[in-house]
Amino acid sequence: MKDKKIKDLIGNYCFLIPGFLLFTLIIFVPYITNILISFTKWSGVKTPVFIGFDNYIKAFYDAKFWRSFINNLLLIVAMTVIPTILGITISILLFEIIKKGPLKKTVGIFRAGIYLPQVIAIIVSAVAWKWLLNPTWGGLNKALESIGLAFLQRNWLGDSDIAIFSIMALMVWYQTGYAFVIFLSAMERINPELIESASIDGASLRVIVFSIIIPQVTFEISVVVLTTLIHALKVFGPVYAMTKGGPGDATHVLSFYSFKSFFERSDVCYGSAVSTIISFLIIIISVFFISYRNKRENEVIGV
Numbered sequence: 001m002k003d004k005k006i007k008d009l010i011g012n013y014c015f016l017i018p019g020f021l022l023f024t025l026i027i028f029v030p031y032i033t034n035i036l037i038s039f040t041k042w043s044g045v046k047t048p049v050f051i052g053f054d055n056y057i058k059a060f061y062d063a064k065f066w067r068s069f070i071n072n073l074l075l076i077v078a079m080t081v082i083p084t085i086l087g088i089t090i091s092i093l094l095f096e097i098i099k100k101g102p103l104k105k106t107v108g109i110f111r112a113g114i115y116l117p118q119v120i121a122i123i124v125s126a127v128a129w130k131w132l133l134n135p136t137w138g139g140l141n142k143a144l145e146s147i148g149l150a151f152l153q154r155n156w157l158g159d160s161d162i163a164i165f166s167i168m169a170l171m172v173w174y175q176t177g178y179a180f181v182i183f184l185s186a187m188e189r190i191n192p193e194l195i196e197s198a199s200i201d202g203a204s205l206r207v208i209v210f211s212i213i214i215p216q217v218t219f220e221i222s223v224v225v226l227t228t229l230i231h232a233l234k235v236f237g238p239v240y241a242m243t244k245g246g247p248g249d250a251t252h253v254l255s256f257y258s259f260k261s262f263f264e265r266s267d268v269c270y271g272s273a274v275s276t277i278i279s280f281l282i283i284i285i286s287v288f289f290i291s292y293r294n295k296r297e298n299e300v301i302g303v
Contacts, residue, residue: 078168087179
């Protein structure tokens with residue numbers, strides 16, 4: 001019996017070997033190589049020269065690096081904070097009002113419409129928004145002109161003061177459907193008797209939301225916040241498609257700054273250092289969220 005269990009265990013682990021090899025070759029080895037390169041001076045040719053933490057020190061004093069970091073923080077607002085708030089608000093409205101009222105049959109239409117941006121590739125969306133925001137023939141400026149608000153027309157992607165906010169608008173539009181669908185699905189498992197009892201006892205909608213609904217969907221909130229935070233820290237496609245980091249460095253983000261160091265300035269080692277910083281930030285945030293989530297779960301079950 002013992003020999004059979006050992007054979008079964010070995011057989012089970014054999015199924016993991018292909019995945020482990022792929023993970024090692026495609027993710028682990030390139031990641032470690034990138035870290036090692038970040039401690040060198042190298043243009044992509046000849047032999048790398050070890051220089052220790054010089055690239056990281058350079059990043060600490062690099063104004064463009066910090067400008068990119070600030071832009072990433074703004075995108076966290078656009079991709080995590082606002083979509084999470086909008087997603088849970090819209091899902092509560094649909095769940096509490098439309099789904100129980102005469103418009104119950106329209107919930108599917110609302111759900112599909114709000115989630116639709118997630119179905120479209122982000123690069124396609126970015127290009128479409130770039131056309132929409134074109135200062136000469138773009139739909140937004142034309143619409144403002146047609147309703148007598150021509151004084152609000154702007155060069156939405158060419159003005160360094162507002163270009164990053166134009167990208168933020170795209171990301172809010174794109175990410176809200178993701179949060180909304182997860183929250184709406186989570187609310188469908190809430191026991192309706194809890195809400196009905198609270199309503200009978202005279203609880204206001206605010207009390208029901210903050211005392212019953214949100215505590216019931218904290219796991220989904222943590223999932224949405226973690227995944228969108230990671231996405232916001234490594235976002236690249238929309239910036240490249242809409243502005244290519246411009247005008248100037250107004251819309252640089254860390255991933256795009258790393259890309260420029262790699263391929264435009266041939267400063268491979270510095271680009272590796274920036275990308276390593278991004279990965280460390282993602283790892284730290286992920287560990288924090290997972291640890292916090294596990295702690296909360298243990299408190300709930302009394303461990």
